[in-house]
Amino acid sequence: MSENASTAVKQASDQDAAREFKQKQRKSTRKLAKMRWQIYLLLAIPVIYVFIFNYLPMAGLVIAFQDFDYSKGIFGSPFVGLENFEKFFGAYNFKQILTNTLTISFYSLMTFPIPIVFALLLNSIPSKRYGKLIQTVTYIPHFISTVVMVGLIFQILNFRTGLYGSLYQMIMKSTAPDLLAKGVNFKHIYVWSGVWQSTGYNAIIYIAALSGVDPSLHEVATIDGASRLQRIRYIDLPAILPTVSIMLILAVGNIMNVGFEKVLLMQNDLNSTYSEIISTYVYRVGLASGVNDFSFSTAISMFNSVINFVLLVTANFISRRTSGSGIF
Amino acid sequence: MDSFKQADRGDKIFYIFVFLLLTVFFLLVLYPVIFVLSASFSSGAAVQSGKVLLLPVEPNIQGYKIVFNTPSIWRGFANSLFYTVSATLAGVSMTMITAYGMSRRDLPGRNAIMMYFVFTMFFSGGMITSFLLIQSLGLINTRLAMIIPGMLSVYNMIIARTFIQNSIPEDVLEASKIDGCSDIGYFFRIVLPLSKAIMAVLVLFIGVYHWNAYFNAMLYLHEKKLYPITLALKEILLSSQIDPATVQDPELQAQIAKSADIIKYALIVVSMVPILIIYPSIQKYFVKGVMIGSVKG
Structure with a gap:
């Protein structure tokens, strides 16, 4: 019985099976599926869960094309076609919100190489103990929650009582300009506090990839007279390139999902012209204000998701073509 | 693998450069953390006048007293x-x-x-x-x-x-x-x-x-x-200060107005402590988790 099963396993998993076996295989697949009913039973739990909590909300996107009325429900509300999308594209602040979203996300994407450089340098220093210490300390900020992180930014950058204010006072002998009151600074504060918080943690994956580099490559290169910098360029960098391209695809695929939670917390009246992004706008229109225009805000959020998805697929396609590795 | 002593001159310069660069980054990450810790143990007046730079000034635990009485x-x-x-x-x-x-x-x-x-x-x-x-x-x-x-x-x-x-x-x-x-x-x-x-x-x-x-x-x-700690923190850290009316002790109430900043610093420290305590023992697991995730399966 079990022997039959294992041959069937091999047959089922062997994709290059010859044609004449196909008929037989189809039969054994069905038999195999029947034998695996317990696994299907286990998998039914997450499949149903994901259906309810992920796919039902996707189906709910239909309200973006409706004039949704809570009392009538999804099935009773009238369809209005693309009206909600047109309303968004025609809104007075559409251009500003889109510009803010793109500015902040591309600015964040520009800092993508920092953890890579950090990992390469950390990997190259001769004192392993010092390297471990740096590594350990630079992970810590990753565990600070968004709420505390934003509180920390506000406290540190306070122009009177914060670290920034005190240092400025000491060096320049005058009161510091208020960085937080100027909306233009929003993107810089957002992006660089992110670099401060996550460089160490984001570098882990590259450090892990670097630890897999064969040391004999380095030995040979050293004998041939390669400098450390050349060894980084010709040994270390190519070794982590596949990891880099996967991380880059993921980063591009998330480009429209600017850290919504952090932006929302950092927002105030002083910087809202520079800090209102698509997702915070969705929240404001749909849930935070008294208006609760569900259809309109769903249309905006759907616009965001679709762009995001297209970007991801494009990035993956380009990576497949150029480097041969992709996420799907 | 790499040793500083055996390196030739070009590499030595490179190593020194890398060492300095990493040290700067290391201090940039560490300094704000130390500052917050010091500020939380300083007096409200010292923080407000910007005297705290590295070590606590006029050390006390006022901020923590108020936090733990909220x-x-x-x-x-x-x-x-x-x-x-x-x-x-x-x-x-x-x-x-x-x-x-x-x-x-x-x-x-x-x-x-x-x-x-x-x-x-x-x-x-x-x-x-x-x-x-x-x-x-x-x-x-x-x-x-x-x-x-x-x-x-x-x-x-x-x-x-x-x-x-x-x-x-x-x-x-x-x-x-x-x-x-x-x-x-x-x-x-x-x-x-x-x-x-x-x-x-x-x-x-x-x-x-x-x-x-x-x-x-x-x-x-x-x-x-029903609020979790993060929402409680958000109310105090980002919106307003601790509402003096919610604190029972009248003496503490009077102190709160003066020490708004050190309360916030103390709160930041308190919220980080649970993670910092278990951090050394979990660090290796985090690294392991990320490494498994990086293997394409």
């Missing part, structure tokens, strides 16, 4: 603990069940089911429709709203699946089959006991996520008595 903080801690423990338990169970099913190469239709899960990583219904779903399920303003949504992270599931596939040889499955073990029995008797390492990683990933989360609570909870 009921909303204690309640928030208790709530967060409850949410984190239950959501982590539920999340790890769900992840392991899914990962096990997806790790079985002999399962017809495996790829299709995998696509079904993976698609949700890249496309979602968004905030509004999820909110409407939670509302129509009647979960608004209940503790369940903090536990049920987000029980399955597909990313974590892929990590766990990769681990199971790589660390438990297929021979074990065949051997257990011969001994008459069922597929569910194999999961409980073999897979779970052999997956302790990855389960530790999952507990940490999911636990930290829930401990730090605030947005779902903001959306789904209305009553303050």
Whole structure:
């Protein structure tokens, strides 16, 4: 019985099976599926869960094309076609919100190489103990929650009582300009506090990839007279390139999902012209204000998701073509 | 592998350069943390006049006294603990069940089911429709709203699946089959006991996520008595100060106005302490988790 099963396993998993076996295989697949009913039973739990909590909300996107009325429900509300999308594209602040979203996300994407450089340098220093210490300390900020992180930014950058204010006072002998009151600074504060918080943690994956580099490559290169910098360029960098391209695809695929939670917390009246992004706008229109225009805000959020998805697929396609590795 | 002494001149200069660069970065990360710690132990007046730069000035624990006398903080801690423990338990169970099913190469239709899960990583219904779903399920303003949504992270599931596939040889499955073990029995008797390492990683990933989360609570909870610690922190750190009326001791009430800043610093420290305490023991698991995740499976 079990022997039959294992041959069937091999047959089922062997994709290059010859044609004449196909008929037989189809039969054994069905038999195999029947034998695996317990696994299907286990998998039914997450499949149903994901259906309810992920796919039902996707189906709910239909309200973006409706004039949704809570009392009538999804099935009773009238369809209005693309009206909600047109309303968004025609809104007075559409251009500003889109510009803010793109500015902040591309600015964040520009800092993508920092953890890579950090990992390469950390990997190259001769004192392993010092390297471990740096590594350990630079992970810590990753565990600070968004709420505390934003509180920390506000406290540190306070122009009177914060670290920034005190240092400025000491060096320049005058009161510091208020960085937080100027909306233009929003993107810089957002992006660089992110670099401060996550460089160490984001570098882990590259450090892990670097630890897999064969040391004999380095030995040979050293004998041939390669400098450390050349060894980084010709040994270390190519070794982590596949990891880099996967991380880059993921980063591009998330480009429209600017850290919504952090932006929302950092927002105030002083910087809202520079800090209102698509997702915070969705929240404001749909849930935070008294208006609760569900259809309109769903249309905006759907616009965001679709762009995001297209970007991801494009990035993956380009990576497949150029480097041969992709996420799907 | 690399040694400074044996390096030639060019490399020595390079090493010194790297050393300086990394040290600068190291200090940039460390300094704000030390500053917050020092400021939290200083007097309110010293912080407000900008005297604190590295070490505490006029050391005292006023800030901590006020923080620990604020009921909303204690309640928030208790709530967060409850949410984190239950959501982590539920999340790890769900992840392991899914990962096990997806790790079985002999399962017809495996790829299709995998696509079904993976698609949700890249496309979602968004905030509004999820909110409407939670509302129509009647979960608004209940503790369940903090536990049920987000029980399955597909990313974590892929990590766990990769681990199971790589660390438990297929021979074990065949051997257990011969001994008459069922597929569910194999999961409980073999897979779970052999997956302790990855389960530790999952507990940490999911636990930290829930401990730090605030947005779902903001959306789904209305009553303050249900608030997790992050929302309590948000009210104090970002909106206003501690409302003096909620603190019982009249002497403390008078102090609060003066020490708004050190209260915030003390709060930041208090909220970081739980993680800093367990941090050294969990660090290696985090690294391991990220490394497993980086292996494409």
